Structure formats: C-alpha cells, structure tokens
Amino acid sequence: MDATTDRKPVPQQRPLKPLRSNSPKTQYLIIYNFASAVLWTAVLGRVLLLVPLVGFGRAYQGVGVFTKWTQTMALLEVVHAATGIVRAPISTTAMQVASRLLLVWGVVNNFPFLAKSAAYSSMLVAWSVTEVIRYSYFTFTLSGFQPGFISWLRYNTFFILYPLGISSECWLIFKAIKPARAVRQEYAWILQLILFIYIPGSYILFTHMMAQRRKVMRGKSVQKAR
Template structure:
C-alpha cells in the first residue's frame, strides 16, 4: 500500500522569515497608532468623531496603502494567502481611503461621520490582532489570546467594518457627482450595490473556512495529545 502521508513543507528561509516578521511587526505598530488616535480623538477631542478624519485620515490612508505589499506577497508566493481574496480585501480598502474619504474628509456624512470611526476601529482591531499574531507566530511564539481573536473576533469585526464601509460609499454617491462628475457617482453606486455585497460575502466565508480549518487542526492535535 502506498504511503499517503504528505511530504513535510520545506523550512522557510531565515531571510524570508525575518522579512515577514519585520513587515508584520511594523504593520501592527502602525495600525496600533491609527487605532489609538481614533480612540483618543473620540474620547478627548471637543468634537469627538468629527475630528477623527482630520487627525488620522492621512496616516490611515498611507498605512492601508502599505498593505498593497500583501498582494505582491501572495502573487510571488512569499506567503500562502490566496491571491484573489487578498486582492479583493486590499482593493476594497483602497477604494475607501483613496476614492471616498480622501475626497470628502470634511463631509459630515463621510469623513466627519461617527461611521468613519466605527470603520477604523474595526480595521484597527482586526489588523493589530492579525499582524501581531503573524509576527509572533513566525518568531516561534504561540499567542493563545491573539489566536482566539484571529479566528473568532471577525464574527463581530467584519460585519462592523463592512457595513461601515458600505455606508460611507453610499453616502459619497451624491457628493461625488458634484466633486468629480456624474460618471464617478454612477461608478460608486454600481460598486456598492453590485460589487460590494458579493465581495463581502466571499471575504467573510473565506474567514469562516479558515476558522473551520484551524479548529479541525486543533481538535486533531488535542486528540493526539490525549
């Protein structure tokens, strides 16, 4: 009978591993800065959520832009993340930070809306957990709390982030016609109505599949240990 055991995966090179640890650690620190600013502004600023975009919007835009590296990581095989879902998630964030909030930072319904804060809180917590988890795991640690948050927190964080994103895009449809042109208004409308729902579904179900895979692995390892 043929041996059906899979061959062990080749060990990651120290150079690639070191690069990924550095990338994830830096990204975690940057998102923690964004999240801290959002919380501090909401709690301490006289105008609360209305001051979040003026104080944090530019930083968030460039921190999120850095995440475009993850598309290259997936494309070049540096990480095992699927290219399609990675591209979809990064592109949807780009659409927000470059195509919506960067255009309307002072609009009461967009950049100065509490929904902008709720979106950044969802993004910030998600990314601090994700990047910290990967940085520590690649460094040889097993962060149990971060592992739990990574594969359970998305139940709340994803719907909060996705609904906030969709709301901001929807509210930008009207202002876009005046600021850019009617074509851009129709483009945003088509995106939020026709593209966003299936994309959000794919990303959410991808995380559900990842969670099931991880939970099965934990259960199998637990059974072996007994």
C-alpha cells in the same frame, strides 16, 4: 471589505521546528508584520483618544493621513501573494486591499467631510483591531510561537468586527455617491457599482474566513485528541 488571509496554524505555545528563521524571506516577513502591527496600533490609539476628546467630527484631522498611508502599505500584501512570498489567495487579498484603498483614497480623501460621520471612526476601529490581531498573529507564528489567546482572537473576533467594518464602509460609499455625481456622473456610477458588488464580495470574504476558522478549529481538536 474586511477579511484576511492565513498561513498554516502552528501548535499552541510551543516552539516550532526551525521556520527558516534565518532566511531573508522569513526575516523580511517578521519585520513587515511587526511594523504593520505597530502602525495599526497607532491608528487604533489615535481614534480611541481623539473621539472622546474632540468627537467624531474632527477625528479625521488627527488620524486620516496616517491611516491613508498605513493602509496603502498593504499593497505589499498583493505583491507577496502574487510572487509566492506567502501562500495566500491573491483574489481575496486583492479584493480586501482594493476595497480599503477605495475608502481611504477614492471616498474619504476626496470628500473629507464624510469622515465627520461616526461610520468613519467605527470603520477605523474595526480595521485597526482586526489588523493588530492579524499582524501580531503572523509575527508570532513566523517567530516560532503562537500564543493561544492570539489564535482565539484571530479566528473569533471577525464575527463582530467584520459586520461593523462592512456596514461602516457601505455607509460611507453610499454617502459619497451624491457628491461624486457633482464631480462627474461616471464617478457616481462607479461607486454605485462597487456598492452593489459589496453584497457578493462580502459573502465571499466572510465564507473565506469561516473556512479558515473551521480548518484551524479542526486542527486544534485533533491536537487535543492526541
């Protein structure tokens, strides 16, 4: 499921007061977010190049393994939230990471023929665009700057990307139920349960993003009033 976690916004296009930029923690987070932005840019680039050239059916061959490990690296975000390295709700962070790991390892990895569906490519586009924006936002913020266009993208594009990602994920899970049943009945039951959980889970994550957006937009309104 697609939602993201946030830190406090910073004034637009202005250097911040020292954000402990020399501290090991801040330097680590800058490197982590920058590396993640680069990796997801690579995922997006591969999908956008492969689909027109070879079609949806062969996109997985060119981007599947790379995406699996790029997404798996996001387990560090659960560690960050759990240990207090970042101020982020561990519940929503874990929910997002777990749902994506289910897709790349528990669904597509086990049934790669499902990746021939356009839903796989649309899911990767939604994920990668979201993550390029999110990780770029955090990289700039931690470095002491926040370009206005990055902030706008961060808190507005999810209106399109979230439904696109969720619908693609649900379709892939639904299509995986039948082959999963052939492997083990319990496997299919788990996928059915997860699909059922997606309804309240999606609502929780979407409302979390809406709350973050309201907080940021309210802050910008106060700044303009000054």
